[in-house]
Amino acid sequence: MNKALYDKEIQCPVCKNLFSTKKMRTSAIRIEKRDTDFCVYYNGENPIFYGVFVCPNCGYAALESVFQEISPSGKKIILEKIGAKWEQRNFGSERDIYKAIEVYKLALLSGQLINQKKGILATLCLRLSWLYRYIDIERELDFTAHAVNCFEEAFRYEPLPIGNLDEVSLLYLLGELNRRLGKYDAAIDWFNKAVSNRDIKRKRKLDVMAREQWSLAKEEYKKQKEKNEAMAYAENEDLI
Ligand SMILES: [Zn+2]
DSSP: OTTEEHHHHHHHOOOOOOOEEEEEEEGOEEEEEETTSSEEESSOOOOGGGGGOOTTTTEEEEEETTTTTOOOOHHHHIIIIIIIOOOOOOOOOOOHHHHHHHHHHHHHHHHHHTTTOOHHHHHHHHHHHHHHTTTTTTTHHHHHHHHHHHHHHHHHHHSOOOBBBBHHHHHHHHHHHHHHHTHHHHHHHHHHHHHGGGGGGGGGHHHHHHHHHHHHHHHHHHHHHHHHHHHHHHTTOOOO
């Protein structure tokens, strides 16, 4: 038995089914390191794997923090679009990375169907990009791109914080995700907003990271521009 995990009893807000799912003990979480887009690596069990609950009876899935928040019309949609076709499957035991990817995709499906807040969809996509990074599969950037679209919309239309991100952390993250996608001009723009936000002075680590990644994006942007110019020149001269 894995001592880092315990069972939690939950009632599904859609079909009222009672089920049990694993959660990770906070005391067992051991952080090893973080990437520049806040992706965390753990020694031992990974709590991200257990961040989504899935009802084994109707297939409704969501992040733990919003699992109970579903409107009457949302419940109807889930029963019609997922419940009707759902083959009973249980995600309540220990999860490996592939199971984790599956539950996050199920949560994304439920979330899209019920028109969940963009900030929540963005969080799911960001975590999916991390899960793919753990196993080094190139779908990572597909989910990074989805996360950027959702975070940008959330920033425009939804109240802060977005998930657990305050304004300045979100500005930074949008810079970093755009940089990872090779969208350097957008990245520079978001990093600019982050470093000129007055709250960043209260977050020394983020301030340092924002400046580092900002200059990295500027360098990458310059290189990309030079490459494009060289290509255009070669084409002009009929060199290629
Ligand atoms: Zn259910």
